[in-house]
Amino acid sequence: xxxxxxxxxxxxxxxxxxxxxxxxxxxxxxxxxxxxxxxxxxxxxxxxxxxxxxxxxxxxxxxxxxxxxxxxxxxxxxxxxxxxxxxxxxxxxxxxxxxxxxxxxxxxxxxxxxxxxxxxxxxxxxxxxxxxxxxxxxxxxxxxxxxxxxxxxxxxxxxxxxxxxxxxxxxxxxxxxxxxxxxxxxxxxxxx
Amino acid sequence: xxxxxxxxxxxxxxxxxxxxxxxxxxxxxxxxxxxxxxxxxxxxxxxxxxxxxxxxxxxxxxxxxxxxxxxxxxxxxxxxxxxxxxxxxxxxxxxxxxxxxxxxxxxxxxxxxxxxxxxxxxxxxxxxxxxxxxxxxxxxxxxxxxxxxxxxxxxxxxxxxxxxxxxxxxxxxxxxxxxxxxxxxxxxxxxx
Numbered sequence: 001x002x003x004x005x006x007x008x009x010x011x012x013x014x015x016x017x018x019x020x021x022x023x024x025x026x027x028x029x030x031x032x033x034x035x036x037x038x039x040x041x042x043x044x045x046x047x048x049x050x051x052x053x054x055x056x057x058x059x060x061x062x063x064x065x066x067x068x069x070x071x072x073x074x075x076x077x078x079x080x081x082x083x084x085x086x087x088x089x090x091x092x093x094x095x096x097x098x099x100x101x102x103x104x105x106x107x108x109x110x111x112x113x114x115x116x117x118x119x120x121x122x123x124x125x126x127x128x129x130x131x132x133x134x135x136x137x138x139x140x141x142x143x144x145x146x147x148x149x150x151x152x153x154x155x156x157x158x159x160x161x162x163x164x165x166x167x168x169x170x171x172x173x174x175x176x177x178x179x180x181x182x183x184x185x186x187x188x189x190x191x192x
Numbered sequence: 193x194x195x196x197x198x199x200x201x202x203x204x205x206x207x208x209x210x211x212x213x214x215x216x217x218x219x220x221x222x223x224x225x226x227x228x229x230x231x232x233x234x235x236x237x238x239x240x241x242x243x244x245x246x247x248x249x250x251x252x253x254x255x256x257x258x259x260x261x262x263x264x265x266x267x268x269x270x271x272x273x274x275x276x277x278x279x280x281x282x283x284x285x286x287x288x289x290x291x292x293x294x295x296x297x298x299x300x301x302x303x304x305x306x307x308x309x310x311x312x313x314x315x316x317x318x319x320x321x322x323x324x325x326x327x328x329x330x331x332x333x334x335x336x337x338x339x340x341x342x343x344x345x346x347x348x349x350x351x352x353x354x355x356x357x358x359x360x361x362x363x364x365x366x367x368x369x370x371x372x373x374x375x376x377x378x379x380x381x382x383x384x
Contacts, residue, residue: 048308048310049310049312049318050310050318050320052308090306090307092306092307093307095232096232096236099232099233100231100232100233101231101232101233101235101236102233172233172236172237173236173240173309175312175315176240176309176310176312176315
């Protein structure tokens with residue numbers, strides 16, 4: 001159930017009409033959530049010269065989401081990705097991505113994202129800004145997050161964003177492969 | 193001085209000969225090294241460089257074949273023995289075939305590779321793949337073919353170099369020097 005739906009439900013329950021709907025919904029969603037592997041995915045695409053792209057996904061990751069009911073801007077998102085779990089469906093590409101050519105997974109076991117600000121952009125959407133750290137390099141990145149529902153204490157988010165891999169010393173193969181990595185992520189998070 | 197005559201080579205044939213020879217030997221060394229290097233990143237970059245020079249080589253070889261077909265060819269000096277006179281055209285034909293087939297087999301290899309890495313010679317443009325089916329088996333076949341054609345070709349190149357040295361140091365004729373300067377011609381020439 002989306003925040004909008006929750007908001008409408010709240011209007012009916014409280015008999016209120018007005019701009020407080022989202023705030024009511026938000027207060028219901030407020031709390032700390034742990035991202036569960038079941039129902040979550042982190043996928044990426046890197047465009048290729050001449051068309052098409054390299055599709056991949058991370059199999060292992062963890063994280064938490066804290067929603068501040070009073071002030072969405074004080075909400076927090078922490079995600080840790082284990083690059084050793086990268087998969088593209090082609091073993092040799094996976095080995096290449098895990099090697100020192102890209103992730104250097106043997107020496108740099110985690111990619112982390114720590115939010116620094118959450119800016120609400122709509123009833124169900126927000127821009128999450130934070131520090132992304134990979135291979136020892138940290139850079140500020142922005143992701144668009146959309147709340148897809150809250151049901152039985154489980155939040156469902158869709159998050160998308162573009163990351164320049166050159167910022168993290170992973171620019172191997174440019175311009176044959178685009179410098180831009182398109183992320184599409186779905187998160188299912190249970191109330192912790 | 194640009195065109196060949198029946199007694200000497202012109203600048204075009206001389207420049208194409210040395211340029212192609214240099215790239216061909218360089219490609220052999222690069223091809224050997226790029227698959228043995230430990231760093232996956234360096235290996236990837238060297239493979240792309242090898243592909244770039246391979247396409248350049250193919251282009252130059254096509255120009256060279258066109259030039260050869262549209263030009264006179266200086267004959268061997270009169271002092272060259274009958275057996276070598278008979279063998280030389282076959283070796284030269286084999287050398288031309290090698291110049292064409294080795295880069296073409298490399299192009300076939302990248303076209304059928306399951307890695308589907310686009311070819312972008314010197315990062316300038318996308319070279320389309322040959323219309324061949326992508327499969328692991330086809331890739332293994334063309335890896336084998338490209339590698340052994342290259343070894344056979346380099347054996348021919350060594351034979352060619354040894355023959356040139358024999359002419360220069362042993363027989364003391366103009367066969368090597370006329371491929372360095374268009375000012376050097378056979379004393380009496382017969383077309384090959």
